Amino acid sequence: MNRRPFIVAACGLAFAGAARAQFTGPSAAGRPSRVADLPQARLGSYVTVTGHVVAHLRGDYYTFRDSSGEIRVEIESPVWQGRAVSPQTKVRLLGEVDSGPAGRYLWIKQLQTVD
16 A cells, blocks of 8 residues: 555645744834833834924934924835825834934834824
8 A cells, every 4th residue: 555645645734734823922112112112122122203304414313203302213215115105194114123323212113104
């Protein structure tokens, strides 16, 4: 009796179950934060802030403001996705807390406009 087809089918079922598995650990979605909380945030942590991009500083750097204060943010071209955002446009930013020679800033991974 040839067992090869049975073994191949059993292996296929085992791998199919693994392919359906889902990650259940912590998410990089970013916990909601305020600008005033960011000086105490752990470097490398992800946060979500809601407010306004109020000024262009240079290159990919902008000033972001919420009700608690201002912080420098780095928003690379692909993150904008061609959207026009003015200082009056309310946005939600997902970013990584980072630090450079000019102090703490957020490296933005995702930008959403908020109605």
